[in-house]
Amino acid sequence: MMQSVKLTSHKGISSYWLDRKGLCTGTLIFGVGMRNEPPTLAGITHLLEHLLLRMVQPVTVPHGGMVNADSLQFYASGQPEDVAGFLNEIAAAASTLEALTEEDLALEKAVLEAEDSHKFRTVSAGLLTYRYGTNGVGAAHFGAPATASLTTAETSEWAGRWLTSGNAALTFTGPLPVSLDLCLPPAKPVKRAQDSPLIKAPTLIMSRKQGIALSLLVPSHDARFLGEALQYELLVRLRHSRGLIYSVENFTTPIDAHQSQLDFILDPLRANIVLVLREVLEALHGIAEAGFSENAVQSTRHALLSELGWDDFVPQDYLDQLAIDALLNRTTADRQELLDRAAAMSSAELTKILKGSMASLIVALDKSVKLSKKVGEKLALTIDGYEIWQRHHDPENHHGAEERDAEYPTWRHKSSDATLSLTPTRLLWRDSGKTKVISLADVVVVGHRSCGCISLMDRRGRSSELSVDDWKASKKLRRKLLGAFPPENIRSFPED
Known part of the structure; x- marks a missing residue:
């Protein structure tokens, strides 16, 4: 029998849990991520995650933290009482960051540099930045060299603003432990910026990054389907038929309650970049006009059925997504809704979604590759050199x-x-x-x-x-x- 997700409140914190005995995983989630950081504080949420984990050491159960565009998460797995103890300590540490020493701060900055030295040192824009600039969700795709000069006062103020009971959620793969006692400051109003794109027409970005990448704005409830279908079509056309690439990776980033950015990363050899550029644009326009193949539709359906093939359990990542979406006033499609939609998805519907998204197309191309005037004229894209000078x-x-x-x-x-x-x-x-x-x-x-x-x-x-x-x-x-x-x-x- 399928488990049902229980929703209760723990000290004002929305809590999503399952009625399952034994070992469990518990996650404390805050509705703050890279998209909330102003450019001068880029990297502060990641630094805060590291500092809080340092403050609760030693921890002997499997545990960790994670920061993405939308959220800051702390999690542990093991006996319910041990998991509760870890999360209790994280919540307590969030209110005592002033106790950190300059040595603690320097050590975690050194760890962050070791984790990703390029991001620690370099400003490096990506697809979200190209479209949205440095504000809002665009902040998720550029580097964080300001991390080196962040202070304990700044991280403490950041924690005080975002790490509150009203901006937090809990997930547990079992019942909430009796010993769970999260002491977070009371809710404070937080301002969430509405992200508006700076690029509003099909555009080619001459980028500092290698290879080719594509980006579309699509309805959120269709992003997963369109991503799978386009990945299949591009692999057939560019890898299996032409041998021009090895892989197509796709990523989805929610922008708001209704819209997501769908990104595709391709990996051609440098000698083939211009050819792949022509081929991928021809493929996109061709699919938008002639429609997705039935094989692409079937592949999409099978991928979704496999991903959603739960038997008698609810996955941890689904619980976490429920919590994050609720914090950010978004809805989460349930399993049956997704299964029904996958079963009913047709080539005509996928094609309509793609056609409606083509006006938002951004293509990013390695700027060191020279485009001939003839090729440039045929692209039907505005060419943006993307240079500050x-x-x-x-x-x-x-x-x-x-x-x-x-x-x-x-x-x-x-x-x-x-x-x-x-x-x-x-x-x-x-x-x-x-x-x-x-x-x-x-x-x-x-x-x-x-x-x-x-x-x-x-x-x-x-x-x-x-x-x-x-x-x-x-x-x-x-x-x-x-x-x-x-x-x-x-x-x-x-x-x-």
């Missing part, structure tokens, strides 16, 4: 603007004829008669690296590393450049 245009009074800019401090490059000028609103780079510009108002994070470099990131997640030592009077340049931005936007970054 933009070509400087002043059609009304170009020469007058340059004269006005020349009145402001200018630095000369040590080994070229390039110059750098700083005005109250712009940073200008002139070289070989061409001028590139960064609008100071668009910069949301300024990273001051220990090597002397300055990292600039704008609201779209575009970034640049400026080595001030390459310019004459570099100390003055560094001082003037850092002084051009609000102090709250400046963070110390690690050496890259």
